[in-house]
Amino acid sequence: MTASKGPLRLGTRKSLMATTQSQLVADELSQRTGYAVELVGVTTEGDVSKALLAQIGGTGVFVNALRDRLLAGEVDFAVHSLKDLPTGPADGLTLAATPRRDDPWDALCGHAKLDDLPRGARVGTGSPRRVAQLRRLRPDLDVVPIRGNADTRLGKVTSGELDAVVLAHAGLRRIGRLDDVAEVFGPERMLPAPGQGSLALECRADRADLIELLGTVDDRATRAAVLAERTVLAVLEAGCSAPVGTYAAEVEQELHLTATVVAADGRREIRLSASGHPDRAEEIGRDLAHRMLAEGADQLMGERDIEPR
Incomplete structure (x- = not known):
């Protein structure tokens, strides 16, 4: 597949980390498809606010401005850190690809x-x-x-x-x-945020050609793992600033998922695991989250206090 038009416009936050990881995606996409990709820097609320994420809402503060540019047609697709992406669907947009996950720890x-x-x-x-x-x-x-x-x-x-x-x-x-x-x-010491180490490529849902193009960098194992992790977060109705840690990985064609909710003072923890076929990733995450709720996870999440004691 070779480019017949101008370069694809990739929306990214302007930080060094964001532009670095976006450039990695751009290079891989160009290598696989022949399309040129140019980075378009976007400033988000999370980049300009000095408040703690929990105070400004956490969920969406790094992605909303990028999504606005997508919907307006000012960029073709955006690269997010998946852990910053809200778990609910975004009207008019789709998660087109999750490239191979980097180290999540x-x-x-x-x-x-x-x-x-x-x-x-x-x-x-x-x-x-x-x-x-x-x-x-x-x-x-x-x-x-x-x-x-x-x-x-x-x-x-x-x-x-x-x-x-x-x-x-x-x-x-x-x-x-x-x-x-x-x-x-490692996971026995500290479970990462759902989707940590993963990137999300998002574009407009009505761009079937672009969805197919971006799909060339999608990694099936990563998509299943992060779907299980993010489903836990969604069912717990917890945002990306909640004290929820999850990690899923495929081992010998079995998806293993572990999740934890820890009280703000660290004194109580609910930590459970589940496993099943990767095709059941969403079901595995949903069932595990319901088990955590049955053990009182919602009460632990309600005890939020990130001020120094």
């Missing part, structure tokens, strides 16, 4: 592993999910709410303002900051 950036940090160490994160799981692992820590891009957050460690920060490992790899990583948290 969280990473502690600083000069020591979590268990080696001194009592009362100051650890920064803007995520209630990470706050709750950090407090479960180390209730003595002073968990500090922070905002800003990765470089800004890492700078707080360099300056001594914080002892460590928690960031997505995949994002750190994309911007070449793996030297800052002291520890990568």
Whole structure:
């Protein structure tokens, strides 16, 4: 397939991490289809607000401006971090592709592993999910709410303002900051956000030609895994700022899903697992979420407090 028109316009946030991951998608799409792709930078509410995500609503703050550009026809498709994408359908838009997932784990950036940090160490994160799981692992820590891009957050460690920060490992790899990583948290320590490490390619639902084109970079295993994870979030009626961690992966043609809800103070946790055929990803996620609700997950999610204690 070769291009007969001008380049495809890819809408992306303007941050280094966003443009880096969008360029990776553009390069792969061009390689597979022959189409040229140009990046169009878009400023979102999440980029300009200084408030914590939980305070400005969390869900949608990084994607709404991109979606407006899509619907207006100003860009052909957008690349989002899938964990930023609301779980509900968007009128007039479709999720055309989920490329092969990168590493989904969280990473502690600083000069020591979590268990080696001194009592009362100051650890920064803007995520209630990470706050709750950090407090479960180390209730003595002073968990500090922070905002800003990765470089800004890492700078707080360099300056001594914080002892460590928690960031997505995949994002750190994309911007070449793996030297800052002291520890990568596996699923037994910290479950990631639904869809973390995955990208979402979104376009208008009436662009059948473009949906087919973008589908060339879709990864079936990634789509099944993130569908299961995001279904848990949707059934729990929790936004991307909720203290919900999930991870699904296909092993020997079986999809394994684990999810957790942790109280804001880290003292209580509901953690359950399920498995089944990848074609049943949505059903697996829905059933697991209902089991969590039966054990009181909604009460734990209602106890939100990301201010330092």
